[in-house]
Amino acid sequence: MLVLAGSGWLWFRDSSFVAVEEASVSGLTTPDAPRLRAALTAAARDMSTLHVRVEELEKAVSPFPVVKEVRAEADFPHGLRIEVVEHRPVALAAGGEGEPPVALADDGTLLRRLKPERNLPVLELEGGLPAGDRLTDPDALQLLRAIAAAPGPLVGRVRGAGHRKGQGLVISLRKGPELLFGDAGRAGAKWAAAARVLAHEDAADAAYVDVRLPDRPVAGGLAPIPDPDAEPLVPPDAEAVPGEVPVAPAPTVVAPEEVVPPPSTTSEGLTVP
16 A cells, blocks of 8 residues: 555656646846756756756756856746856956956856956966866965955955965955955954954054954054154254244154064965956
8 A cells, every 4th residue: 555655646746737837047147047047947847846856957057157056946836936046256367368357256166158247356377277167276266265255345445366475365455455364264254354454544554454363453564653742853953044943854764673564565366457
């Protein structure tokens, strides 16, 4: 009896009584959207609302690197709702001579047909673009992970990034200091620390912000702030000239020994032309 019941269920599960007849696809923004929608719809019509096979949907769109994830929900008795999650571009990889840059996802996926809607840093890849659909260089992948964690207010200010001996991962900002990250670990906390420091008016002229220890960020490269209440310096042997106000010579500013010279703004890695 149990065998017959099981066989009957398997027959009904894949029968025309619950076959997928209508499939809706959402989440597509890529130029390949028509081809993706057609591939998903064709795969869905081989399923039933009682036997949805997401792995078959993923297989149908595997030739399209822009797809990060596919989700599906049955709408009994004959509908299927499919949601496509696309990769988000976080940087660009410089193309060959005369070719446009290629968008990069945070995991290194090359989004060859995707056109980003905003300016992104450009990664100069040693040896050019890979033949496959993903980057494999560990340093490049670490840069992408760090940049991908940037919060909304700062993501558009990222000008470039690279690795520097003794400092690790360094990110430079448009109209702002360099951020010393060290590595991509705790990237979210490091961006949060950088945002707090940059929001402070005393750090407006900083040459760099060290967030390698995000719980103790440090702004460096600041010149000493002159005391507005200090008396003007006048040489003791200066002769007063009638009708003129003595002017103190410009003081010489000497940076404290413990202040590290601001790092160079030139770094290999991500640059914006």
